[in-house]
Amino acid sequence: MVTLPHAAAQNDDSQVDALLKWKASLDNQSKALLSSWIGNNPCGWEGIRCDNNSKFIYKINLNNMGLRGTLRSLNFSSFPNVRHLALRNNFFYGVVPHNIDKLVNLEKLVLYNNSFFGSIPREIFKLIKLEILNLGDNYISGSICGEIEKLVKLKRLILYNNSIPGSIPREIGFLNQLIELDLSRNLLSGPIPSTIGNLNNLKYLYLYKNNLTGMIPIEVTKLNSLLIIQLST
Numbered sequence: 001m002v003t004l005p006h007a008a009a010q011n012d013d014s015q016v017d018a019l020l021k022w023k024a025s026l027d028n029q030s031k032a033l034l035s036s037w038i039g040n041n042p043c044g045w046e047g048i049r050c051d052n053n054s055k056f057i058y059k060i061n062l063n064n065m066g067l068r069g070t071l072r073s074l075n076f077s078s079f080p081n082v083r084h085l086a087l088r089n090n091f092f093y094g095v096v097p098h099n100i101d102k103l104v105n106l107e108k109l110v111l112y113n114n115s116f117f118g119s120i121p122r123e124i125f126k127l128i129k130l131e132i133l134n135l136g137d138n139y140i141s142g143s144i145c146g147e148i149e150k151l152v153k154l155k156r157l158i159l160y161n162n163s164i165p166g167s168i169p170r171e172i173g174f175l176n177q178l179i180e181l182d183l184s185r186n187l188l189s190g191p192i193p194s195t196i197g198n199l200n201n202l203k204y205l206y207l208y209k210n211n212l213t214g215m216i217p218i219e220v221t222k223l224n225s226l227l228i229i230q231l232s233t
Contacts, residue, residue, distance in 0.1 A: 015057050016042055018078035026069035033065055056081040063088040063110070070094035076102035086110040088134075093117070096135070101126040112158070113137040120159075125150045136160035136182065144183075146171040153177055160206070161185040168207075173198040182206040184230065189213065192231075197222040208232045 023030075023037050036046045042057060043050035049059035058081050068091040076099050083105055093115040100109075101123035109127070112134045119142025120135065130151050136158045143166030144159070151157075154175050164186040172181070173195020181202060188210040196205070197219025205223070208230045216231065223229075 013040075014075075014078040016040055018075040019045070019048070022069075022071075022074040025073035026067060030065075030067040030069060033067060051081070054081070058082060059084040059086075061086045062090065065090060067091065068093075071097050071100075076100055080104055082106060083129075084108040087114065088112045090114050095119075096121050096124070098123050100124060103127065105129055107153075108132040110134040111138065115139060117141060119143075120145065122147060128152065130154055131177075132156045132158075134158040135162070138162055140164055143167075144169050144172070148172060149174040151175060155201075156180040158182045159186065163187055165189070167191075168193055168212075170195045172196070176200060178202050180204040183210070185209045187211060191215070192217055192220075194219045196220060199223060201225055203227045205229045 019037060019042055023034050034046060042048050043055060047060060047062040048057055050056060051058050057079055060082060061084060063086050070093060072094060082103050085103065085106060086108065088110050091114065095118035096116055098121045100121060106127050107129050108131060110132065115138060117139040120140060122145060125145065125147040128150055131153050133154060134156065137160060140159065140162040144164060146169045148169060149171035152175065155177050156179060158180065160182045166188065167190035168183065168188055170193040173193055176198060178199050179201055184206040189212065191214035192207065192212060194217040196217060202223050203225050205226060
């Protein structure tokens with residue numbers, strides 16, 4: 001009976017310490033923008049949302065704030081209950097850290113329109129609860145790994161406007177919850193895999209501005225939910 005609140009308090013401290021350490025690693029303007037990040041109650045901080053009962057952080061939403069820095073100093077293991085991590089439209093750079101798989105309950109990862117580079121870490125494919133993976137408009141340059149098939153709950157996969165080479169893995173066709181697939185404006189080559197035809201829930205398919213070759217697979221005609229398909233350029 002006594003150990004539970006003590007453990008919760010320890011976890012709260014861990015969350016506060018992790019966020020303040022990360023804030024300290026950002027540039028001065030970013031620190032000023034996060035001026036509410038003081039004290040011991042992160043639930044009232046800018047962009048932080050907590051569960052009303054447990055007080056655990058479940059959402060970190062810092063979209064459109066003009067923050068600059070990396071994710072290297074963010075201790076992901078302090079946030080096992082975070083379901084949403086959204087850093088859209090900022091100036092973050094560096095690689096996406098390998099220990100991102102510590103966010104074991106993550107459902108939404110949005111890093112759109114920053115300056116992240118390097119490969120998509122394989123550890124992302126351990127986040128089996130992910131429903132949205134949006135790394136669009138960065139400088140990602142690694143190929144798409146076949147392990148992406150592990151993200152069986154994925155509804156939106158957005159890798160738009162990067163420098164991703166290689167082929168579209170056939171395993172993408174096993175993500176039958178996908179509603180949106182956007183691989184446009186990359187360096188993808190080779191054919192469109194016929195397994196695309198397995199995506200019964202797909203509404204939006206964007207593959208334009210790549211180096212794709214070959215026939216449009218006949219299996220595309222099986223996509224009865226499809227509203228938009230763009231294969232140009």
